[in-house]
Amino acid sequence: MPIERFLVVDDDESITRQLTKVLESMGYEVVAYTDAAKAAEEKNFDIVLTDFMMPQLNGVELLGILKGANPAAVRLLLTAAGDFKVATEAVNQGEVFRLLGKPWTISELTSAVRQAVEHYHLVQENERLGRELGAKNAELVEVNHNLEHLVVERTNGLLDGMISALDFRDTETQWHSRRVSLNARRIAEEAGIRGRELDVIEQGALLHDIGKIGVRDSILLKPGPLTPEEWVEMKLHPEIGFRMLSKMPYLHDASLIVLQHQERWDGHGYPKGLLGEEIVVGARIFVIADTMDAITSDRPYRKGRSLAVAKEEIRRCTGSQFDPALVEAFERIPDADLDAIREKVRELEREEEKRWGGQVLPMPSRRPL
Ligand SMILES: [Fe+2]
Numbered sequence: 275m276p277i278e279r280f281l282v283v284d285d286d287e288s289i290t291r292q293l294t295k296v297l298e299s300m301g302y303e304v305v306a307y308t309d310a311a312k313a314a315e316e317k318n319f320d321i322v323l324t325d326f327m328m329p330q331l332n333g334v335e336l337l338g339i340l341k342g343a344n345p346a347a348v349r350l351l352l353t354a355a356g357d358f359k360v361a362t363e364a365v366n367q368g369e370v371f372r373l374l375g376k377p378w379t380i381s382e383l384t385s386a387v388r389q390a391v392e393h394y395h396l397v398q399e400n401e402r403l404g405r406e407l408g409a410k411n412a413e414l415v416e417v418n419h420n421l422e423h424l425v426v427e428r429t430n431g432l433l434d435g436m437i438s439a440l441d442f443r444d445t446e447t448q449w450h451s452r453r454v455s456l457n458a459r460r461i462a463e464e465a466g467i468r469g470r471e472l473d474v475i476e477q478g479a480l481l482h483d484i485g486k487i488g489v490r491d492s493i494l495l496k497p498g499p500l501t502p503e504e505w506v507e508m509k510l511h512p513e514i515g516f517r518m519l520s521k522m523p524y525l526h527d528a529s530l531i532v533l534q535h536q537e538r539w540d541g542h543g544y545p546k547g548l549l550g551e552e553i554v555v556g557a558r559i560f561v562i563a564d565t566m567d568a569i570t571s572d573r574p575y576r577k578g579r580s581l582a583v584a585k586e587e588i589r590r591c592t593g594s595q596f597d598p599a600l601v602e603a604f605e606r607i608p609d610a611d612l613d614a615i616r617e618k619v620r621e622l623e624r625e626e627e628k629r630w631g632g633q634v635l636p637m638p639s640r641r642p643l
Pocket of ligand 1: 482483511535536
């Protein structure tokens with residue numbers, strides 16, 4: 275353990291000599307000054323013991339200067355009876371750990387010195403623990419962050435797998451779902467939604483048609499129009515999707531978007547015929563993103579139309595299919611942002627094609643929408 279180093283200051287040399295002797299006999303290192311101005315330049319000490327009444331600087335002024343250079347040091351002040359009032363004020367202001375009256379007895383001096391050394395070590399230990407705690411906290415934050423990252427990565431991987439599962443049954447759903455999920459997120463941002471809710475909206479929009487996995491091939495892939503009975507079964511897909519996701523509690527909020535993605539603002543949607551704000555905001559946003567994508571994407575029987583056409587159609591159905599406030603948010607989004615999302619998904623599509631080397635899997639022929 276390092277030896278504690280004392281800085282002793284008194285304009286009376288006989289006193290610095292006496293103090294030095296006592297402190298050295300206690301096993302401490304001492305650096306002593308009779309010139310307070312020189313002592314004020316010293317930086318290398320753990321405890322300072324200074325006289326109060328000195329010619330150039332008084333003890334309180336000196337301690338103030340030393341505190342600037344070495345704030346961790348413990349400060350002791352020697353005072354004659356007459357200086358007591360000024361010195362006590364210094365103690366009260368927290369500048370001085372303890373006062374030591376002049377003249378002192380050896381036992382008073384050694385006891386004050388021991389207390390000061392003990393205090394010095396307590397403060398040092400406290401600071402060390404504080405630093406360790408800070409480092410541990412930072413480590414925990416890092417571990418936590420990595421865990422969160424892992425969870426997000428795995429969740430996204432799982433959702434990707436689910437979407438491509440649906441894709442193998444109902445072709446081309448994947449890229450439509452991806453565009454819709456990113457556009458829904460963008461509309462949500464524009465509407466002032468922040469944080470985790472944005473992820474929920476993106477996930478819900480991505481999975482909106484996942485329940486179609488539970489619809490029979492003869493209906494899902496039927497080339498012609500559906501009969502009323504077949505429509506009844508087709509319209510079960512939001513509830514089937516909701517039931518699938520209910521097995522994953524962390525997707526609960528997203529599953530509500532899946533359940534309500536065919537609801538309409540005017541209450542004429544399904545499965546429940548919910549009205550206005552009874553529909554979760556994610557589902558109200560989804561329908562706008564979905565309609566835009568349906569209009570602007572190519573279909574087997576027609577080319578995709580322009581964004582302007584989609585915007586006009588959405589405006590026309592404001593208040594019937596769509597929440598007017600959310601349509602306003604959608605209309606504020608620059609076209610360039612929507613184009614960028616389309617391009618981003620196209621890039622994902624190209625990557626996927628490259629990855630599987632253009633292998634063509636036999637796909638069932640599908641019903642035109
Ligand atoms: Fe749907």
